[in-house]
Amino acid sequence: MEQSDTCIFCNIISGTISADILFDGGDTLFFKDIHPQAPVHIVGIPKQHITSLDGMVGDDHLLMGKLLHDATHVARDAGIMKSGYRVITNIGLHAGQEIPHLHIHILGGEPLGPLRCKA
Numbered sequence: 484m485e486q487s488d489t490c491i492f493c494n495i496i497s498g499t500i501s502a503d504i505l506f507d508g509g510d511t512l513f514f515k516d517i518h519p520q521a522p523v524h525i526v527g528i529p530k531q532h533i534t535s536l537d538g539m540v541g542d543d544h545l546l547m548g549k550l551l552h553d554a555t556h557v558a559r560d561a562g563i564m565k566s567g568y569r570v571i572t573n574i575g576l577h578a579g580q581e582i583p584h585l586h587i588h589i590l591g592g593e594p595l596g597p598l599r600c601k602a
Contacts (some may be wrong), residue, residue: 522592
């Protein structure tokens with residue numbers, strides 16, 4: 484799978500950087516966020532380096548589907564499936580994407596409230 488030596492998530496995949504891994508789906512990986520924004524905050528990534536949803540080509544949509552499918556299992560294992568959880572991906576600077584590797588955030592463990600959206 485294509486990876487980047489300078490990408491923090493690719494370095495987690497390769498084992499160069501350690502992370503608290505919760506689930507390895509073969510071509511996906513889920514780990515605890517190091518700066519949690521909720522009691523449960525898990526990051527899910529494809530092991531293939533894709534910069535964001537905008538960077539997907541060819542069959543990458545199948546990998547994104549697998550990432551979301553695996554997220555439901557991770558949420559169940561984290562004990563937040565029944566109470567509810569939020570899945571977020573940020574695309575670009577204005578959305579708050581800090582790492583140029585497609586990733587999702589799974590947030591839960593407390594009432595999250597409404598998203599901040601401007602009309």
